[in-house]
Amino acid sequence: MATWALDPGVTHLNHGSFGACPSEVLEYQAGLRSEMERNPVGFMLHTYQPALEANRSALAEFVGADANGLVFVPNATYGVNSVLRSLEGLLPSGAEILLTNQTYNACINAARVTADRVGGSVVVADVPFPVASPSEVVAAVLDAVTERTALVMLDHVTSPTGAVWPVAEIVAALEPEVPVLVDGAHAPGMIELDLAEIGASFYTANCHKWICSPKGAAFLSVAERHREYVRSASVSHGYNDGWPDSSTRFHAQFDWTGTDDPTARLSVAKALETVGEHHRDGWAGIRRSNHELVIEGRNLIADAVGLDRPVPDEMLGSIAALPLPAPTSAGESIFDELMVDLHHNWKIEVPVFAWPEAPARVIRISAQQYNTIADYERLAEALHAKLR
Ligand SMILES: Cc1ncc(COP(=O)(O)O)c(C=O)c1O
Structure with missing residues (x-):
């Protein structure tokens, strides 16, 4: 049973941004840290690799x-x-990297840098929002693919708009001719995952969001046909001598990227176990109850404040976005005035994004095991007061 370490004086409706880690997992991580500091060399050279393999x-x-x-x-x-970075030496000049209008900003920046370096360009598929069905997403992405598309970058669960996208269908239509990099940042722990079935060339995701591991744990899964050349953005010992003790050359590129605190990734199995025990039906129960709660919370807020529901229930995981009326004075900052006000004056943590661009904006709620319907009632009360 997970015990949440969260401040009870705050209404936490933004699990999506940085997750939250149960006390039991944090204590486990602290134990690993103590062990590491009792004998740093012994830990790094002898304990680390087997513990990494288990996780x-x-x-x-x-x-x-x-x-x-x-x-x-x-x-x-x-x-x-x-x-x-790994693809930069392989992409031809003129290569197009296809993103969408709902791609996470940090990843847009990363794609732009690569496109510039190879003399290519970033192409943006305009995926509808509000969205009525998964097939609208499939059509919008596939329509934007050209002969020059060298990589498609696709979110599994979109960040500003909170929709689960049918990535398996899109991958099936494109791979292996056009490789797909799925950014599943929110997916593990939120929706059921079978990466082998999705079959993307590349799939990356966080453990520190919905698996609730300590922060600094995420993964990259690479299809066999690409493992030969993919390496970490930080090149280290694994590039030539394979230290420390990795079982494959591909693992060696990432298992050691320079000294850091490895205890977050060494606590992932503990998080899977601890959070999984929180619900009598295990992870399936957690996913289901979070999904049901976010729908209930979203409907409550939409009804109380008079907002449209832009995503059908079957395209939701455990985050949901609602478009808000534009503010009277719109700033460029991602820290929307309303979000700051809810933080300071209502003690509610909930993100408000200027999306697709200011002054338009959306509010995004999350549902995790520590939330109750009273949290959404409180947000509805605040929004009602603020938006009147
Ligand atoms: C779709 C998407 N991609 C990437 C990220 C970045 O996650 P991180 O900051 O852990 O790299 C996020 C974070 O919210 C996200 O929603």
């Missing part, structure tokens, strides 16, 4: 991936950057 196996099983193609990275941004 890799548990995670690979959880997401339905081949452990031989799965490596830990500190976050999804790093996973995206590693794939893009």
